[in-house]
Amino acid sequence: MASTLAHASNARTTPPTPPASPTAPTPPASGPYATHDVTNQPPPLTPYDASDDVALLEGLHREGAGWAEEDVRRLGARAGSDQAQEWAELANRHEPELRTHDRYGHRVDEVDFHPAWHHLIGTAVAEGLAGAPWADERPGAHVARTAGGLVWGHTDAGHGCPTSMTYAAVPALRAQPELAAVYEPLLTGRVYEPGLRAPAAKAGLLAGMGMTEKQGGSDVRTNTTTAAPTAEPGVYTLRGHKWFTSAPMCDLFLVLAQAPGGLTCFLVPRVLPDGTRNAFRIQRLKDKLGNRSNASCEPEFDGTVAWAVGPEGRGVRTIIEMVNCTRLDCVMMSAALMRKTLVEAGHHTRHRRAFGALLADQPLMRNVLADLALESEAATTLTLRLAGAADRAVRGGPRAPEEAAFRRIATAVGKYWVTKRGPAFTAEALECLGGNGYVEESGMPRHYREAPLLSIWEGSGNVNALDVLRALEREPGAAEALFAELALARGADTRLDAAVPRLRQGLGEASPVGARRLVELMALTLQASLLVRHAPSAVADAFCATRLGGDWGHSFGTLPDTAGLGAILGRALPDFG
Structure with missing residues (x-):
């Protein structure tokens, strides 16, 4: 028994020598990082020009x-x-x-x-x-x-x-x-x-x-x-x-x-x-x-x-001008977040390959990016129109009363809609990066967490939607100023022309329970009118077909086959031209 125990103890402390193998692989000469060559990852985005828009x-x-x-x-x-x-x-x-x-x-x-x-x-x-x-x-x-x-x-x-x-x-x-x-x-x-x-x-x-x-x-x-x-x-x-x-x-x-x-x-x-x-x-x-x-x-x-x-x-009356300014900035920052995450998504897809091709060349990814580009341009264009109205309203002059009335209602409309679109937009842009976008160091999670704030600050969605109804009821000329703006695009797109009477009817039937539905139509009609007047036909046509014409799904990336994806992407993201 003692001999057996001694043998067992020796077995535990002295491992056997493995047999020599004439086919054992030779360690690679390239060092300890040979299994970690980085391929198929995009280069850093920075430095880039945030004004290249x-x-x-x-x-x-x-x-x-x-x-x-x-x-x-x-x-x-x-x-x-x-x-x-x-x-x-x-x-x-x-x-x-x-x-x-x-x-x-x-x-x-x-x-x-x-x-x-x-x-x-x-x-x-x-x-x-x-x-x-x-x-x-x-x-x-x-x-x-x-x-x-x-x-x-x-x-x-x-x-x-x-x-x-x-x-x-x-x-x-x-x-x-x-x-x-x-x-x-x-x-x-x-x-x-x-x-x-x-x-x-x-x-x-x-x-x-x-x-x-x-x-x-x-x-x-x-x-x-x-x-x-x-x-x-x-x-x-x-x-x-x-x-x-x-x-x-x-x-x-x-x-x-x-x-x-x-x-x-x-x-x-x-x-x-x-x-x-x-x-x-x-x-x-x-x-x-x-x-x-x-x-x-x-x-x-x-x-x-x-x-x-x-x-x-008179406290509320005193701060109303302050609210107009901060609500404009909520729209501005939502538009900035959209643009930033679109640029990040575009950069990633221009350098990442999957299933034998760059992501940016794959038709469905192009649809997603083009849809995001439409939303981003609509938000940016509306933001600058609101800023123009604010500038002309506070400076006086012949256009000041009309611009002040337009600013009052359009800023509340823009605050409601653009900030509502922000979280869904940033989530879709993040998804373009896949798992890379879900990692904190990509920066995309930070942008995603930021987006909901802008629809809460200065009044959540319900507060802003009801404020639009209040403006229509109490502010002389607010509705007329909005329809005057829409009239500048009359005859340029049949879907926009059809939406304006629907909107006018909706205003006549406005009620608190339907406030969000009405304000959404106001926002989309206003954005469409701006794009019809100022954006290339491919952008305006795709926006009107989807946001007003109903040829759209329930998520980004559902543009119709007839949409000019190349033209939309080439305008929004120069590398796609």
């Missing part, structure tokens, strides 16, 4: 800002650079962090950002994507800003939130001229100066807004934050809790609160004119689906000093 450049000229083409092209090249794309990735990987107290225990309520965030927003401000158009006397300045946003939006959407709110705060602040005189020159400048200091001590300011509360959301009339008058005229103290306030590092905030005379708009600076910190207690940062480079928070007001903007009880 015919529809965008044509719209820039058509809407009166052709003078800005050189700047837009320069910014587009920068947006597609290795550096800017890396900034976007880093700003989202290293999310903002809240510091409630300093090392000594003092309450500071500051948010720290990665340097990449500061590079992104600093570039945006310097390029006039914040409040600059309000100080620019050139016709088309608001269009130029929107075009700049369409190309710089190829980087990161998060920093677009504070630049958008800064842009939108200026017209609202003008309801209180003495406040506008102090703050507007700093909001419209092109200097980004981070850090909390007295506003007058800085070379440039950013503005945010705090409207919604936990019990009401978009129903701001249910706000419970109170505003108590002080002995100083126009100065109040606020007490309450806001539910969703983005970009808490901004210098100023427009806030809604209940004054003795009703819901009122107030200006709340983070730092008071004497340099002391205002009471702006950040309870927490939101853990969001997307938009993660941007901080969104719940601030608490307790004795917070605020200045009234506009009369008591």
Whole structure:
């Protein structure tokens, strides 16, 4: 037995020598990575030109800002650079962090950002994507800003939130001229100066807004934050809790609160004119689906000093101009995301082979890409038309009343529809990359998570659809302005001509239960009219056949066999020409 155990022990500790094999393979001379040769993968997209978009450049000229083409092209090249794309990735990987107290225990309520965030927003401000158009006397300045946003939006959407709110705060602040005189020159400048200091001590300011509360959301009339008058005229103290306030590092905030005379708009600076910190207690940062480079928070007001903007009880009326501006930016950023993901999908399919051919040469993939290209061009064209209407409305002149009426209804329509199309669009573009697109490092998941925000911010789908009905009912000339726009394309396409009477009938029968259906028809008819007038026949015909004529499936990639896929793709993606 002992001998047997000893033999077993030796067997365990001394493995047998394998027999020599005269046919054993010789290790490859190429080293340890011989099994990992990378083939059939696309090269990096960067550097690329985000402004290489015919529809965008044509719209820039058509809407009166052709003078800005050189700047837009320069910014587009920068947006597609290795550096800017890396900034976007880093700003989202290293999310903002809240510091409630300093090392000594003092309450500071500051948010720290990665340097990449500061590079992104600093570039945006310097390029006039914040409040600059309000100080620019050139016709088309608001269009130029929107075009700049369409190309710089190829980087990161998060920093677009504070630049958008800064842009939108200026017209609202003008309801209180003495406040506008102090703050507007700093909001419209092109200097980004981070850090909390007295506003007058800085070379440039950013503005945010705090409207919604936990019990009401978009129903701001249910706000419970109170505003108590002080002995100083126009100065109040606020007490309450806001539910969703983005970009808490901004210098100023427009806030809604209940004054003795009703819901009122107030200006709340983070730092008071004497340099002391205002009471702006950040309870927490939101853990969001997307938009993660941007901080969104719940601030608490307790004795917070605020200045009234506009009369008591007129808070909603005061901020309506702000809403028009931020809704335009929701449309703009959705269009930018569409274009960015279309470019990514086109690049991938131009270099990836499957089943013996490039993906870009396979008929069904071409159908998908062409369908996406139609949607992208329609969104971009509508965005720039809305920007043109905004520019002409705020500048005055003979067309101002009609453009203001068109802007009022068309911006709400565009906000509803273009932002609704964004998530489905980005999902389809992601799928063009297959498994590569589902991997975080491709960037496509970030774009996909970003898309739903834009249909929620500034009112979800129902809020915007019902707002269109409200505009039709209460705004003189809104419907007439829309039909005047559609009439410019009369006779150019039979499907469009047939849709206009259907739309007119729908307006006559409008009801809340059918609001989405009506607004969808308004959006498609408006986009079709713009493409019929301004896009090549292949683009306009395919759009009208599918979106208005019913020759379409329930997903992207269902264009009819008669669609001019080559012409559509060659216009949208130059490499496909």
